[in-house]
Amino acid sequence: AQTVTQSQPEMSVQEAETVTLSCTYDTSESDYYLFWYKQPPSRQMILVIRQEAYKQQNATENRFSVNFQKAAKSFSLKISDSQLGDAAMYFCAYRSARGAGSNYKLTFGKGTLLTVNP
C-alpha cells in the first residue's frame, strides 16, 4: 500500500516571501501521479498542482512549483511571493496511474497548516 508523509504539521511565512512544504511517499509502482491540494476553512479541496511521475520536468503553476525527486520519493511544494490568501491546510496526495476505477482513489498525507504573516 502507498503511504504519504508530510513531516511539517505547521509552517509560517512572511507575506511576499517563499516557503517550501515537504512531502515524501512510499510506493512500489513506477507510474503514478502526485498532487498538492489546498484546503481553506471552507473545507473544499482545491487542486494546486499535479505531477506525472513519468515526467522529469517539475510542474509549475504561476507562483507554485514542485521539486519532484523520483528516486528519493520526494515531492515538495514551493510557494513564491506568498499572499495572505495562500493561508490554508496543504495536503500532498498520491494516485496510481495503473488499472482503472478505484485505483484512482487518492492517498493523502496528514497535511501542513500554512500561516501567512502580513
Place this chain on the structure above:
Amino acid sequence: GAGVSQSPRYKVAKRGQDVALRCDPISGHVSLFWYQQALGQGPEFLTYFQNEAQLDKSGLPSDRFFAERPEGSVSTLKIQRTQQEDSAVYLCASSWGRDLSGYTFGSGTRLTVV
C-alpha cells in the same frame, strides 16, 4: 451544477441515531468518491462509484456505513447507529472518469456525534 454540492453542511447526531449525507456531483461525472476526514488528518478513502455501480467499498470502516448512487448521479452516504468515532468531515468528489487533473471536491459535511 457548477460544482459538487453536499448537504447538510453541518450535522449533529445523538449517539445511536442514523444519518444520511447527500452528494450532488457535477452533471455527467461518471466517477464519485467518498472520503472521511477526521480532525487534524488527511482525507481517507471510503468508497467509489462508477455510475450507479459501487466498485470499491473497501474503505468503509464498518457495516454501519452504507452508500448508494441508484441513478448514477446523486449519492447518499448513510451511517447507522452513529458512534462518537464517526465524528468527521465527509467529503465527496467526482470526476469524468479517467480525469488526470484530479477531482472536484465538495465542501463536505461536518458530522458531530454527541
